[in-house]
Amino acid sequence: MKGMSGVLLAAVAVLGLAACEDGPVTLTEAEAKSLFVSLAKTPQGDPVSESADKNVYGCPDGGTVTVTGTGSIDEKGDTSTIRLQQVLVPEGCGANGLVLDGDPAVTYATNTTFVGNIGDATMDGGAKGLLKWRKGEDEGTCDIDLTLAAEEKLTRDIPVLEGAFKGKLCGHEVEIAAAEVIRIVLD
Numbered sequence: 001m002k003g004m005s006g007v008l009l010a011a012v013a014v015l016g017l018a019a020c021e022d023g024p025v026t027l028t029e030a031e032a033k034s035l036f037v038s039l040a041k042t043p044q045g046d047p048v049s050e051s052a053d054k055n056v057y058g059c060p061d062g063g064t065v066t067v068t069g070t071g072s073i074d075e076k077g078d079t080s081t082i083r084l085q086q087v088l089v090p091e092g093c094g095a096n097g098l099v100l101d102g103d104p105a106v107t108y109a110t111n112t113t114f115v116g117n118i119g120d121a122t123m124d125g126g127a128k129g130l131l132k133w134r135k136g137e138d139e140g141t142c143d144i145d146l147t148l149a150a151e152e153k154l155t156r157d158i159p160v161l162e163g164a165f166k167g168k169l170c171g172h173e174v175e176i177a178a179a180e181v182i183r184i185v186l187d
Contacts, residue, residue: 025138031098032170035133035142037180038095039088040108043067044183061094078116085109090131099134106131106144110182112152123150123163123178142170150178159184 027035042065047055054068069086086109089102106129114121126147133142150163161179168174 025140027098027133027135027140027142027170029172029174031096031135032142032172033174033176034096035098035100035131036127036144036146036165036169036176038098039065039090039093039100039106039131040127040181041183042090042093042095043086043088059090059093059095059100061096061099063090063092063094063099065090065093079113081111081113083109083111084125088129097135101132101134103130103132103141105129110148120154121152123152123161123182124148126167127165144169146174146176148178150182152184 038060042057042059043055045057048058048064049056054066057065057067059065066089067086068089069084071082071084074081074083085107087105087107089105090100091102093100106127108125108127110123110125112121112123124147127144128146129144131142131144133140146165146167146169148163148165150161152159152161154160161182161184163178165176165178165181166174169176
């Protein structure tokens, strides 16, 4: 029995040491979703500076997001498709208690297809990339690999966006309603 007590004490000591080791810090699923929504919505406001090849947007709690990209419109018969591909690079971008930095950046693409003058549209695309984040003394990285599938419909002359971004976000399998991320602009 005496030998067994020594084995048990050694096992407890090893387990105690393992519990004290620091592992990688991760965001909760709610924090990860907040990170993505904040990043994607920032370029939907007015830029703080504009040039021919990039726009810079202010973040709610300081810092910026620099956006570069391309856009095109394809028209065939009564069908029009607006294609946007943007690269978002946050620099000290503060929002919802997190500070984001590009490492290297996030590529955000959308294709919006309209048929006729009905006002309904389909959207597809997604977001891929890697960011660094800080929250107080904690920091880490967030891999982003999301796919977008959504539809915009007019209901009583009010546009409604249905669909979602789905995929991997900061190590979580997530689904984020497209309406939380994409602002519909009324003419």
